[in-house]
Amino acid sequence: MTKCQPIIAVADVAQSSKWYQELLDCKGIHGGTTFEMLMDEKGELFLCLHAWEEHDHPTMKNRTLPADNGLIIYLTVENLDAIWKKARRLKASIEKEPAISTNSHRKEFAVRDPDGYYLLITQ
Numbered sequence: 090m091t092k093c094q095p096i097i098a099v100a101d102v103a104q105s106s107k108w109y110q111e112l113l114d115c116k117g118i119h120g121g122t123t124f125e126m127l128m129d130e131k132g133e134l135f136l137c138l139h140a141w142e143e144h145d146h147p148t149m150k151n152r153t154l155p156a157d158n159g160l161i162i163y164l165t166v167e168n169l170d171a172i173w174k175k176a177r178r179l180k181a182s183i184e185k186e187p188a189i190s191t192n193s194h195r196k197e198f199a200v201r202d203p204d205g206y207y208l209l210i211t212q
Contacts, residue, residue, distance in 0.1 A: 102121065109136065125138040136162070164211070
């Protein structure tokens with residue numbers, strides 16, 4: 090099996106971690122100001138948060154470039170309606186209201202995280 094566990098550059102690792110944990114009921118298992126690992130309810134790693142300009146990674150050196158260009162963080166969840174309510178409570182920037190996708194035929198919505206990453210959340 091192949092799994093993709095993206096690492097995204099963020100301005101404030103602790104703040105972004107808290108936001109994702111509140112939105113998705115996930116847990117941070119690393120902690121700290123430069124790196125965080127987010128696990129789902131089954132203990133599976135699904136996303137890492139990394140501070141800009143730390144550890145000399147070539148794609149995380151220039152925070153002035155658009156970080157999300159060409160990237161959609163696609164999350165499949167079991168509790169879409171509850172997450173939608175949390176997104177509204179967190180005042181997430183709403184890109185797309187919940188609706189059935191003509192492509193996947195699943196209910197989905199889209200928001201931006203605190204760093205502007207586009208999250209497509211689907212059942």
